[in-house]
Amino acid sequence: MSKRIDGKQISLEVKERVRLGVQELAAQGVSVGLAVIIVGDDPASKIYVSNKKKACEALGIDSREYALPADTAQADLLELIDRLNKDSHINGILCQLPLPKHLDEKAVIAAISPEKDVDAFHPHNVGRIMIGDYDFVPCTPAGIMEMLAHENISVEGKNCVVIGRSNIVGKPMAMLLLHQNGTVTICHSKTRNLKEICKTADILVAAVGKANFVTADMVKEGAVVIDVGMNRADGKLCGDVDFAAVEPKAAAITPVPGGVGPMTIAMLMQNTLTAAKRQAGMPVKDR
Numbered sequence: 001m002s003k004r005i006d007g008k009q010i011s012l013e014v015k016e017r018v019r020l021g022v023q024e025l026a027a028q029g030v031s032v033g034l035a036v037i038i039v040g041d042d043p044a045s046k047i048y049v050s051n052k053k054k055a056c057e058a059l060g061i062d063s064r065e066y067a068l069p070a071d072t073a074q075a076d077l078l079e080l081i082d083r084l085n086k087d088s089h090i091n092g093i094l095c096q097l098p099l100p101k102h103l104d105e106k107a108v109i110a111a112i113s114p115e116k117d118v119d120a121f122h123p124h125n126v127g128r129i130m131i132g133d134y135d136f137v138p139c140t141p142a143g144i145m146e147m148l149a150h151e152n153i154s155v156e157g158k159n160c161v162v163i164g165r166s167n168i169v170g171k172p173m174a175m176l177l178l179h180q181n182g183t184v185t186i187c188h189s190k191t192r193n194l195k196e197i198c199k200t201a202d203i204l205v206a207a208v209g210k211a212n213f214v215t216a217d218m219v220k221e222g223a224v225v226i227d228v229g230m231n232r233a234d235g236k237l238c239g240d241v242d243f244a245a246v247e248p249k250a251a252a253i254t255p256v257p258g259g260v261g262p263m264t265i266a267m268l269m270q271n272t273l274t275a276a277k278r279q280a281g282m283p284v285k286d287r
Contacts, residue, residue, distance in 0.1 A: 014263070146267065160202065160205070163188075
């Protein structure tokens, strides 16, 4: 019988760990602060920012929101980031993506201090992930690795297939699996024989952004299936995996909602705590 990996429960355990860590720092006179910048009125972005703010409040992290109008100039956004880089009360900075089209996303990401880049999108941090010597990992891949560890699912020696090559999920996900000695294949829109490649996977990660893209005939018996997708089909929230069809074949699978989603914000909180410890010159324990 397939096991559903409960992201809600695992995320609560991560948040409790962070809450205790924040308390330990507070006892030593060190506060933890996160700055969130949102430009424009994108409804999905507003929901994400609101959820991040609630998580911060629950864990004792000082959350500052900077809501800027959609027509904000590049220079003004960069000036705000520069101020936050220099603010000793702010340990983490994230700029909610996507940005309005007139803004240079790459320049904005590069302007954030690598030490405060809790999204781990800065080229410096991306390079550190590549060589396996990092403080921060993008929150969704970090959450997936946390889930695998929680469920005692070993990556070593496994065939791992990642569908999707985005900088936010696909590429860093592949690196993390590789660092744990998985044999990793990255698939994308130009991949030939996608079905055959997916059927070799002991661990299959779907991060393609298409509802029910992964069907039962793409999954081998006993595979671990991680669904990163967040889509709507027929008015209902669903993932990239045809859950009803794939679940009977999988040894373990993440549902949507309630799987990977809750882990993303939990790992953002973890990254923010890590940033605060690093900036205070304190040791960071392995998670």
